[in-house]
Every structure is written in structure tokens, then in C-alpha cells.
Amino acid sequence: MRPIKTPRAFRNDPAPSRWSYRFMRVMLSPVLRRMVFFGIPAAICVGTGAIYFSDLDRRDAISAAVQDMYRSVIERPEFMVKVIAIHGASPALDMDIREVMPVELPVSQFDLDLQEIYGAITELDPVAEARIHVKQGGTLKIDVVERVPAYLWRNGDSLEVLDASGSFVRFAVSRVDYPDLPLIVGQGADKQIAQARTLLAAARPIADRIRGLSYVGQRRWDVVLKNDQTILLPEKNPVQAFERVLVLDQTQDLLSRNISAIDMRLAQRPTLRLAQPTELDLLNTTQKSAETNDQ
Amino acid sequence: MSELYESQRAMRAMRKAAMQRGVIAILDLGSSKVGCLILRFDGMEHITDPDGVTSLAGQSGFRVIGSATTRSRGIEFGEISSMVEAERAIRTALQSAQRLANVRVDHVIACFSGGAPRSYGLTGQIDVENQMVSEQDIAQVLASCDVPDYGIGREVLHAQPVNFALDHRSGLLDPRGQIGQRLSTDMHMLTVDQKVIHDLAYCVKRCDLELAGVASSPYVAGLASLVEDEQELGAACIDMGGGTTSISIFMKKHMIFADTVCLGGDHVTRDISMGLQVPFATAERIKTRNGGLMATGMDDRDMIEVGGETGDWEHDRRTVSRTELIGIMRPRVEEILEEVRARLDAAGFDHLPSQQIVLTGGASQVPGMDTLASRILGQQVRLGRPLRIHRLPQAYSGPSCSALVGLSLFGASPQDEWWDFEMPLERYGQKSLRRALRWFKENW
Numbered sequence: 245m246r247p248i249k250t251p252r253a254f255r256n257d258p259a260p261s262r263w264s265y266r267f268m269r270v271m272l273s274p275v276l277r278r279m280v281f282f283g284i285p286a287a288i289c290v291g292t293g294a295i296y297f298s299d300l301d302r303r304d305a306i307s308a309a310v311q312d313m314y315r316s317v318i319e320r321p322e323f324m325v326k327v328i329a330i331h332g333a334s335p336a337l338d339m340d341i342r343e344v345m346p347v348e349l350p351v352s353q354f355d356l357d358l359q360e361i362y363g364a365i366t367e368l369d370p371v372a373e374a375r376i377h378v379k380q381g382g383t384l385k386i387d388v389v390e391r392v393p394a395y396l397w398r399n400g401d402s403l404e405v406l407d408a409s410g411s412f413v414r415f416a417v418s419r420v421d422y423p424d425l426p427l428i429v430g431q432g433a434d435k436q437i438a439q440a441r442t443l444l445a446a447a448r449p450i451a452d453r454i455r456g457l458s459y460v461g462q463r464r465w466d467v468v469l470k471n472d473q474t475i476l477l478p479e480k481n482p483v484q485a486f487e488r489v490l491v492l493d494q495t496q497d498l499l500s501r502n503i504s505a506i507d508m509r510l511a512q513r514p515t516l517r518l519a520q521p522t523e524l525d526l527l528n529t530t531q532k533s534a535e536t537n538d539q
Numbered sequence: 540m541s542e543l544y545e546s547q548r549a550m551r552a553m554r555k556a557a558m559q560r561g562v563i564a565i566l567d568l569g570s571s572k573v574g575c576l577i578l579r580f581d582g583m584e585h586i587t588d589p590d591g592v593t594s595l596a597g598q599s600g601f602r603v604i605g606s607a608t609t610r611s612r613g614i615e616f617g618e619i620s621s622m623v624e625a626e627r628a629i630r631t632a633l634q635s636a637q638r639l640a641n642v643r644v645d646h647v648i649a650c651f652s653g654g655a656p657r658s659y660g661l662t663g664q665i666d667v668e669n670q671m672v673s674e675q676d677i678a679q680v681l682a683s684c685d686v687p688d689y690g691i692g693r694e695v696l697h698a699q700p701v702n703f704a705l706d707h708r709s710g711l712l713d714p715r716g717q718i719g720q721r722l723s724t725d726m727h728m729l730t731v732d733q734k735v736i737h738d739l740a741y742c743v744k745r746c747d748l749e750l751a752g753v754a755s756s757p758y759v760a761g762l763a764s765l766v767e768d769e770q771e772l773g774a775a776c777i778d779m780g781g782g783t784t785s786i787s788i789f790m791k792k793h794m795i796f797a798d799t800v801c802l803g804g805d806h807v808t809r810d811i812s813m814g815l816q817v818p819f820a821t822a823e824r825i826k827t828r829n830g831g832l833m834a835t836g837m838d839d840r841d842m843i844e845v846g847g848e849t850g851d852w853e854h855d856r857r858t859v860s861r862t863e864l865i866g867i868m869r870p871r872v873e874e875i876l877e878e879v880r881a882r883l884d885a886a887g888f889d890h891l892p893s894q895q896i897v898l899t900g901g902a903s904q905v906p907g908m909d910t911l912a913s914r915i916l917g918q919q920v921r922l923g924r925p926l927r928i929h930r931l932p933q934a935y936s937g938p939s940c941s942a943l944v945g946l947s948l949f950g951a952s953p954q955d956e957w958w959d960f961e962m963p964l965e966r967y968g969q970k971s972l973r974r975a976l977r978w979f980k981e982n983w
Contacts, residue, residue, distance in 0.1 A: 258609065259627035260634050268634060269747060272643035 318354040326350045326382040333388040337370050341386065344368060353378055361386075369412050396425040397434055410437030429468075430459030439465065439482065446483050449490055450499070464509070472519075474505045485511065547695075547958040554751040554950065557646035562604075563751065563950060564633060564644040567943040568625070568651045568739065570614050570782025571805060571901060574943040575632035576935070577605035577640040578951065601951045602929040605640025607632045608940075616782045616801045617653025617756070619738040626742045633746060647743055648752035648950040650759050650942055652783045654731030656696065658796045658886070659687055664723040672705065672714045672722055673981075678961045680724045689730045696736070696755050697729040698957040701793035710791070726957065727795050729755055754949050756942040757785035757797040763945030764899040764923035764938070765789055773891035776923065777879055777916075778942060779902035781805045784875050786882055788891070793955075796886045800878045804902030807871045814867040815859055817845055829861060832869050832907035838862040872905065876915040883916070897923035901939035 260268070270276060297303055326349060330338050344364045347356060358376050365374045365386065373389040391407035396416060398404075405413040405422065412434070416422055426444055433440065440457050443465060447454050450469070458466040458474075465482050467475040477485050485508040492498040498506070504519040521529070557563040558580050565576040578601040609631040613624025637644060663684035667676050681700060689695075703711040705719035714722060736753060743750045761776035773790040782803045788796040804826075812822035829843045841861040847854055888894060896916050898908060903922055913920040924937065925944035935943065 257627070259612075259631045262630075265630045265634055266747065268637065269643055272637060272641070274643075 318352045321382075323353045324350045324382050325353055325356060325378060325384050328384045328386065329379075330386045330388060333390060334370075337368070337388065337390055340368055340370075341365055341388065350382070356384070370414060372407070372411075393422060393425060395437060395440065396422050396427050398427065398429045399431060399433070404434075406434055406437060408437075408441070410434040426454070427456030428459065429456055430462070432462040433457070433459035436465075442483050443467065443477075443486060446486050446490070450493070453499070469499065473499060473503060476505060476507045476509050478509045478511060481511075488514070547956070550750065550752050551956075551958060553646060553749055554648065557751050560646075562640075562642055562644050562646075564636065564647040564748070565943060565946045565950060566629065566632070566647050566649040566743075567756065567940075567946060568614055568617070568619070568629075568649060569611055569756075569780050569942065570617055570652075570803065571611050571780065572608050572939070573611050573614070573628045573632045574608040574935070574940060575606065575629075575636040576603050576931075576943055576947055577636050577642065577644055578602070578947055579604045579640075579642075580951070601947070603931050603935075603947070604642065605636035605638075606932050606935055607635035607639065608935075609635070611781070614651075614782070617651050617780070617785075617799065618732075618735050619651075619742060622738065622742060622745075625738075626745045629742060629746050633748070645747075645749055646751040647748045648754065648946060649739055649743060649750065650754040650756045650946045650949075651735065651739060652756040652778070652780060652785045652799055652942075653801075654696075654735035656729050656731050656755055656757070656785075656797050656799055657689070657693075658798065659689065659728040659730065660795075661686065661698075661726040661728055662723060663726065664721060667705075667719055667722050670718050672717050672719065674715060674961045676722055677703075677715065677724075680722045681726065681957050681960055684724065684726050686728070689728075692733050693730040694733040694736055695728055696731045696753060697758060697794070697797075698726055699793055699955055700724045700726045700957065700960075701791065701795055712791075727793065729758070729794075729797050731755065752950060754946055755785075755787075755797055756780075756946075757787035757799065758794050759945030759949045760785065760899055760942045761787040761789050761794060761897075761945065762948050763925035763941040764897050767792075769893075769895050769897065772893035772895070774893060774895035774897060775883060775888055776897045776899060777903075777912075779803060779875070779898060779900035779908075780942075781901060784879060784900070784902070786879055786886075788883075788886060788888060790891060796888075798882045798886065800875065800882060802871075802875045802878060804900075806875070807868050807902070807905075810867050810871050811864065814863075815845055815857075817847065821846060825864065826868065826905075829864060830868055830905050831861065831865050832872055832905055832911045834862065834865055838865060868905070869911070872908070872911060873915065875902075876912055880915055894919055896920045899923040899925070899938040899941040903938055 271280070328342065328345065328349065330341055333341060344367070346360055346364050356378065358378075362374060362376055365371055365376075365388070370391050371388055372391045375387040377385045379385050391411060391413045393405040393413050394408040395406040395410075396403060396419065397406050403416045403419065405416050405425070406428075407413050419427065426440075428437075428440055436459060443457060444454075447467065453469045453471075455468045455470050458468055460466055464479045465477045467477065467486065469475070475486065475489050489498065489506055489508060502519045502521065502525065503516050505517040507515040507517065554563070561580045563578050563580070565578060567574040580601045609628055612628045613619060613621030613626075614628070619625040633644070633647075661684040663680050663682070665676065665680045665683050680703075702709065702725040703714045704723045704725075705711060705714050705717055706721055708719075711717070739753065740750050757776065757778055760778035761770070765774050765776050770789045770792045773788070775786060775788045778785045778787075780803050782801070782805050784800040784803050786796075786798045786800070787794050807830075808819060808822045808826050811817070811826055812819050815822065815825070817825070825843060825845070838861040842858040843861060843864060845857040845859055847857070849855055883889075894917055896912070896919060898912055898920060899922070902908075909920055909922050922938065923941065925941035926948065927936065928944055928947055931944065
């Protein structure tokens with residue numbers, strides 16, 4: 245049977261129905277368009293995400309999974325550091341470095357905090373410089389430059405070894421452990437180690453007679469010689485004053501005389517302090533006075 | 540008249556609002572097709588050259604972002620004959636144009652050719668108030684035009700001042716600021732049947748749109764297809780549409796006359812359909828593919844398959860010679876052109892300094908139309924195509940779309956209708972505060 249009504253699909257009418265026309269116009273309005281194509285999808289995405297992540301267990305699970313994945317990548321054997329190689333350190337320092345190392349081996353390269361390791365190593369007193377590399381094949385290479393002991397400093401009760409720049413290297417038990425190091429005494433002497441070096445350099449002609457340098461009152465140096473002679477140097481130009489003494493010694497054999505102190509503190513008026521005369525001296529003196537009396 | 544004035548001013552305000560929003564729809568309600576363009580106004584910045592002159596001489600601050608045409612339904616002789624059908628046609632065109640533009644339009648400017656347009660020449664004259672012609676004087680002189688009795692049930696569609704005269708100087712386009720005693724104006728007024736405008740407004744409203752302007756299609760077709768010097772020196776544009784052939788005469792860049800002949804291409808098709816005993820669609824196809832107006836020597840041997848689907852072999856295999864076809868088409872086209880000639884003569888077209896005639900519209904595409912037209916209308920006949928406007932699709936650049944393009948130009952360009960000028964003070968009525976404000980504004 246033929247249907248009485250023509251179905252809509254077969255009607256040959258290009259015109260949109262009133263409602264489809266209106267619907268299209270509504271959908272073309274800018275606010276609604278933005279809402280439908282951006283606002284609602286965005287709200288759905290954000291909402292689902294928020295609901296999903298509002299559960300603490302899920303958040304933990306996700307972060308744990310992420311962490312696992314991260315660890316599985318960074319802990320591949322290619323990235324692991326297994327050995328520490330230390331170059332340029334004495335055995336004692338080597339031990340020390342291994343002790344202070346803030347990491348436990350084996351460790352991943354990504355977990356290494358080279359800055360922290362560097363800090364820990366350079367905090368050690370004998371270390372002057374350190375360079376740290378992670379080498380291929382899982383080696384942490386540490387190049388250390390040790391401080392070279394240059395002076396022995398008696399500071400109050402303690403005996404310290406200093407390097408050329410005056411930095412502390414280690415404590416010494418006795419003077420005998422470092423017989424070749426010059427001895428320096430006096431509080432604050434480590435700050436003025438450069439002056440001490442120039443003085444010692446100037447004292448090379450009488451190096452065998454020098455017992456040590458004494459920093460007096462944190463302002464000037466005394467040079468102490470082996471036969472209890474003291475050369476008191478001024479605050480200013482101590483080296484010049486010391487060289488004058490050396491010249492006097494060369495020309496007039498000053499230091500081999502019976503003098504306990506040469507006071508150079510006033511440049512215009514160098515002063516000598518005689519030592520207590522020995523018995524022989526007294527004898528000589530009395531003989532001479534007797535001869536003069538006889539005449 | 541004042542009621543119309545108000546409604547036109549309201550439409551003008553709406554058009555301004557639409558321009559502000561940047562999107563407006565252009566709707567040409569023709570008897571054979573309904574066309575729709577969607578224009579976007581971006582301002583002039585992107586096409587204005589720093590040097591000043593641009594492509595299209597900067598006359599288009601808009602571009603076409605959507606376009607559609609559909610077969611016309613429910614429109615006969617340029618008038619809406621079936622509201623429901625016409626509404627569907629408008630909906631179809633608008634929806635596909637909107638889909639193309641991907642933007643929603645709320646304001647539409649429409650044009651139609653029907654409604655028996657009738658032209659009137661009006662004159663008005665006033666004494667200039669303070670020596671110098673001000674905007675208010677122009678408003679006064681426009682308001683002083685003595686409006687003829689154009690009959691009940693008619694409405695003014697266009698009322699444009701075409702000429703101003705100050706004392707003895709005539710031919711002024713813009714007398715503002717000039718010094719003189721007596722200001723007079725000539726105004727061209729076009730009236731159409733009220734019913735046609737009301738039907739159109741109702742249809743547009745049923746489509747949830749707002750009518751932001753109405754224009755007569757002879758006017759807009761002239762705007763699109765006459766070049767500038769033709770508009771300046773005097774020319775007639777003949778828009779040969781499906782149901783109507785509309786005539787507009789331009790002079791000094793103003794339309795001075797418009798008329799419509801209710802004969803068009805559809806009548807030719809109908810003649811073919813009756814003469815060859817074929818359906819209307821077949822007749823249309825034969826007309827557009829094989830039609831012609833001028834006989835040639837080989838027409839007798841040029842046999843045209845008529846075709847058909849009746850199942851009767853003899854009937855479906857008929858052929859006609861081109862001579863027969865020309866014999867059917869030519870008398871009808873001659874009739875149309877003679878009718879046009881009569882209207883032009885009645886309008887005094889032969890007194891114009893230049894008598895250029897431009898044929899446009901879909902029916903002007905019949906081969907031989909220019910030759911035939913020059914025999915009937917005079918020697919200066921050419922076939923016109925609409926101006927190019929920015930981003931107009933190629934398919935819309937033919938003569939059948941000149942009203943559509945012209946309406947875009949009409950909607951986009953500043954207009955010089957009577958209601959686009961300043962309102963005369965009397966119309967403000969009792970709004971004395973506004974008058975006082977005006978007085979302040981003018982004096983300080």
C-alpha cells in the first residue's frame with residue numbers, strides 16, 4: 245500500500261525546518277559555541293580529573309608508579325656508579341675522603357650530588373683542591389691536590405702544621421715529626437705567614453742558626469736564634485731591618501758576640517742587649533782593669 | 540509620511556548597530572532566485588593603503604564571508620506571493636550562507652523589484668536662516684518638499700535629494716557652508732506598494748532576523764553595474780530578472796527614475812514550454828543552453844534534442860531546430876524591450892545628455908541580447924556585470940547577481956536618503972531640552 249504521508253527523507257525540499265534553522269542559529273551564537281566546543285569539554289575533563297585525583301590512595305599509587313618508572317630508568321647498570329677512584333691523596337687522606345663521602349655505593353649517576361661531595365671533600369683540611377668526575381664505566385674519579393706542609397706553628401698549647409698559604413693542614417704531635425719545617429710561634433702568626441716567608445727567605449745566610457720566628461703581640465716579628473739570641477724587628481719593613489742585622493753580622497760578626505738581643509725596633513737607634521757575661525769574660529775584664537791600674 | 544520617516548530612521552539605527560557588530564546579511568529576493576551574502580565589516584584599516592588609493596578605490600570596507608543562492612519559491616514578479624514558501628527560501632539561503640560564514644547574523648538588508656515602483660520628482664524651497672547654509676537648513680529644505688498624493692497603500696522606499704540650488708547656482712551636491720538666500724532642492728522619491736514591504740518585513744521577522752534596510756532592486760542593480768562616469772553623465776540600467784525587468788536611470792550619481800516592467804526571463808521560458816510542449820525545467824534548460832535571439836544561416840540545421848521522460852518514444856525523441864527556438868524567444872524579448880523603451884520614453888530618457896544603456900540581470904545573458912537591444916533601445920547598449928567586491932565568489936560575479944552586489948554596496952556605503960540627513964527641528968516636537976542642548980552645541 246502506498247503511504248499517505250511522504251516521509252521526510254523523501255521530500256525534495258532543500259529548506260531547513262524552522263526548528264533546525266533556529267537550532268543552527270543558536271549554535272552559531274558565540275557564547276554558546278565557545279561553551280559547547282570548549283567550555284563543556286574542558287569542564288568535563290577538569291571535573292573527571294579532579295574527582296579521580298581527589299582520592300589520596302590513587303594519588304599515592306600514581307606517584308609511586310611514576311617514581312618506580314623513574315628509578316627503573318636511572319638505575320640501569322649503565323648509569324650506576326660502583327667505584328670511587330681517588331688520585332693525588334696520601335693514604336691517610338684517602339681514608340678520610342672515603343669516610344666523609346656522603347654517598348653509599350653503588351649509586352645512580354642521577355642521584356649523585358657532585359656539589360655536596362665536593363663540599364664534603366674540600367671541607368677536609370689537608371685538601372687544597374678537588375676535582376670530581378663521573379667517568380664512563382661507573383667510576384667516580386676524584387682528583388685531590390693535598391696541602392703541602394710548610395710551617396710548624398706553635399699556637400698556645402697546640403702544634404699545628406700549616407701550608408705555604410697559612411692554611412691549617414693537621415695537628416702535629418711533636419716538633420720532632422717535622423724537623424725540616426721552620427717553627428713559628430705566636431698568636432695570629434698564621435695570618436701573617438707571607439711576612440714570615442719573606443723573613444725566612446732573607447734569613448737564608450744564617451738558616452742553620454735560626455730556631456724560629458715569634459710573632460709578638462700580633463704585630464711584629466722576632467727572629468729567635470739557636471744560642472738564645474733574639475732579633476727584635478720593627479712592625480714596618482721588618483725584612484730591611486733584618487737584612488741590616490745580617491750585614492752587621494757579615495762585617496762585624498755581630499751574632500757571634502755575647503749579645504742576647506738585637507733590638508731593631510727603632511731604625512735610627514738599633515740597640516744591643518748584652519748577655520750575662522760568662523766566667524771567662526769576667527776574668528778577662530778584671531785582668532784588663534788590673535793592667536790599667538798598674539800603668 | 541512621518542510614520543515612515545520614523546521607521547526608516549529606526550532601520551538606519553539598526554543598520555548602524557549591525558555595522559558596529561561587524562556582520563550583516565544581504566538578501567536579494569528575486570523571482571527566480573533568492574541570493575544571500577554575509578558581509579563582515581572590519582573597518583578600513585586592513586585595506587587602506589597609507590598612500591590613500593587602494594583596490595576598489597577604498598569603497599569597500601567589507602568582505603564577503605558567506606554566500607548562498609537558492610531557487611526562489613513563493614515570489615512572483617518580485618513580490619512575495621506565498622509567505623510560507625518565501626520564508627523557506629529565505630531560510631535556505633540564509634542557513635547555507637551562515638554555515639559558510641560560520642557566524643550568526645541578526646540583521647538583514649533586503650531588496651526586491653516588485654511593488655510597482657513609481658518615481659516622483661519633488662522640489663522644496665526655503666529661505667536660508669543665517670546667510671550660511673547649515674545642516675539644519677538642509678533638513679528644513681528637505682522637509683519643505685511638497686509631497687504629492689501618492690495614494691493610500693503606498694510607501695516611500697527611497698527619497699534622495701539629487702540636486703541643491705542656492706539662489707541661482709544649481710547643481711550643488713553639498714551646499715553646507717555656502718552663503719546664499721534661497722535654498723531649493725530637487726528630491727527623487729520612489730514609492731512602492733505597502734503590502735510588499737510589509738510582507739517582506741513579516742517574512743524576515745519569521746526567520747528571526749531584523750530588517751535593517753530595504754532597497755529597490757533597480758536602484759541597487761544600477762549601483763553595481765554602472766561605472767562611475769555612466770552614473771555621472773546619465774545612463775539607464777536595465778536589470779532583466781526572472782519575473783520582472785527593472786529600469787533605473789542615473790544622473791549625476793543619483794538615481795532619478797526607477798520603474799519595473801513585469802515581464803522577464805520566466806516569460807520567455809514559459810513561451811518555450813508552451814510552444815514546444817515541454818516541462819518548464821526542460822524549457823529553462825533549452826533556453827539557457829541553446830537559446831538565442833539573432834538568426835544565423837545554420838540555425839535550420841542546428842537541431843536541439845528536446846528530451847522527455849514520458850515513456851512515449853516518439854514524444855521523448857523530438858527535436859526542434861534552433862530557428863524555431865529563436866522564433867519563440869525573440870518576440871517575447873522584443874516585447875520586453877519595447878516595454879522598456881516605452882517606460883524610458885515616458886521618463887524622458889532621450890533628453891539626457893548621455894543615453895548609455897546597460898543591460899544586466901540573468902536574462903541579459905541570452906546570446907544576441909545586446910544586438911537586439913541596440914536595435915530597440917538605441918545604439919549605446921552594453922552588457923554590464925557587477926563590480927567586484929572583496930572576496931566575492933566567482934560564481935556571484937555574473938550579471939545575474941548585480942542586484943546582490945549592488946545591495947552590498949548600498950548597505951556598506953554612506954547613504955543619502957532623506958532620513959539619513961539631520962532631522963528638522965520641528966520633528967523634535969516637545970523635546971525642548973534637546974533643542975536647548977542643540978542651541979548650546981551650535982553656539983559654543
